[in-house]
Amino acid sequence: MDYVLTVLLPQLLHGLVFGAALGLLALGLTVIFGLLGVMNFAHGELYMLGAYAGIAVIGVAHSFWVALIAAPILVGLVAAVTEMTTLRPIYRREPLYGLILTFGLALVFREGARQIWGGDMRRVLPPFTGSTPLLGMTYPNYRLFLLAASSLILFALWLFFTRTRAGVVVRAAVQDAEMLDGLGVDVRRVFTLTFAASGALAALAGLLLAPIFTVYPQMGVEMILLAFIVVILGGMGSMGGSVVAAFIIGVAQSLFSLWMNPQRVAIAIFGIMIVVLIVRPRGLFGREGVLE
């Protein structure tokens, strides 16, 4: 019982906290994948830019909360401009080109960040400290806030996609952009706004996780692989699947690290993905015929 309270339960919560933030990252990735048929290799760099933009805003405004609003907006703008200037011209080409293009964008963003902010690790102080007694243990307040905030945003996104016209339009674009175009919707604007929103979500995840992790130019490279795994595990193009898979991966990683050293954890996560793909080729919630 002691083991459960002092070791297992905190680790499980750590996993949920991380999974929720990972969900924000993966959701944007899966929507963009649905729209463009391309895994956005620059998504991890938008996540990284979110953390750095947060640091920059904190430097000026001295407030984490202002940064939490401003950083996603700034990164969203960067994403919108990027989409209009580089991705828009290649929509009609094979997805391969989008893959290569976003790889190039990732290089530029990563190196750009290193030039502007330097290559060393940075820390962001949590806006509040202390911990709360919870289920017989104490748990850091900031992590609880992170879990609540991420879950709330995910819930809001679910409402957006199911209850608003704009959300339905985005889902329609994921399903069949050409048909949507035929129905008189300005698909290009939908694409740009969706790309911007997905960048803003990635930035939000980056800044929310910054007080727990460290901030450095390569931070996106490690996260993006995990986000890819989440998207595949959840089933390509399935938004709900991505969120569920994010929690599964978050908790699995957290629990595995109790019994294994980090490299075994990484291999175990890769192993889960490979097994899932062999047993259920379309992931947990993927449907037949989606983007195949």
Next chain:
Amino acid sequence: MSVLGWRALLVFALLAALPLVPGMSRYYLLLAFDALLFGAIAMSLDLLMGYTGLVSFGHAAFYGLGAYATAILMERGVQSVWACVGFAVVVVGLYALVVSYFATARRGIYFALLTLIFAEVVYTFFRYTQTFGGSDGIQGLPDATVLPGLVIDTPTRKYYLVLAYLLIAYAICRVVVASHFGRVLVAIRENEDRARFLGYNVPRYKMGACMISALLTGVGGAIYPMRSAFATPDLMLWTESGEFIISVMIGGLGTLVGPIIGGAFFTILRDKVSSIVDWYFIVIGGVLIVIVLFMPRGLLGLRRIFSRRAAA
């Protein structure tokens, strides 16, 4: 030799004369080594990307495994080029068999991501296994020998080693592309369902293409430590796979020659730009973006545009 054609033979003859150029320094010969090696690997990848239509994000693992095969043997006193290359073929072959079996069952993005994840497993394994030097890899390897007494110790000899590898790899790729097997690969790229309806066992063909590409890449990896005297896990990083893909795209998909030029161009660009500025990744990323946007056929496509203008 007829598979190569006289133009290719002429180019190889010119390349063979490169060390004879007066004032050819050690530095430029080794840069030429890197350029040709990178070009050969990009060409091997082109067999998969350009001809079969499968994008592998895991070629760095084949490359790195080949390099480790050489390094592991050399560390234990085996210096024969043949033994090292043979060992690399076995190791890379076994790994590629597993990867290609699972990855070729899927199409498009799944193939790319499966190869990527498998490669990450290999990377993680070598990165953290202290027997193989962990993150430092295996350093300080001796020179390799081709025959007793013939040691690959000078830059010129190293250069001829990679040139021989490029020549053989190019000949193999040309034979494959011109064969019935190669034409089925193109059919799969153009329309996989139709190829299957015609009765071809599509996964077997894809697996075959994957194996050839992986083995050629693995042999290239096996040669690398004979020049650098080390093998590190960074050779297997997925960004390395990305650089192979970049090289193929720069040169021109589905042309074999294009990716060789692309790989050489990429290597020289990286070397030159990085000696001038330290933000060379912005330049490389920028070049990549420009190529995707404005010259999707790559450098060889450029030639086609010019020849069309000349004809008009």
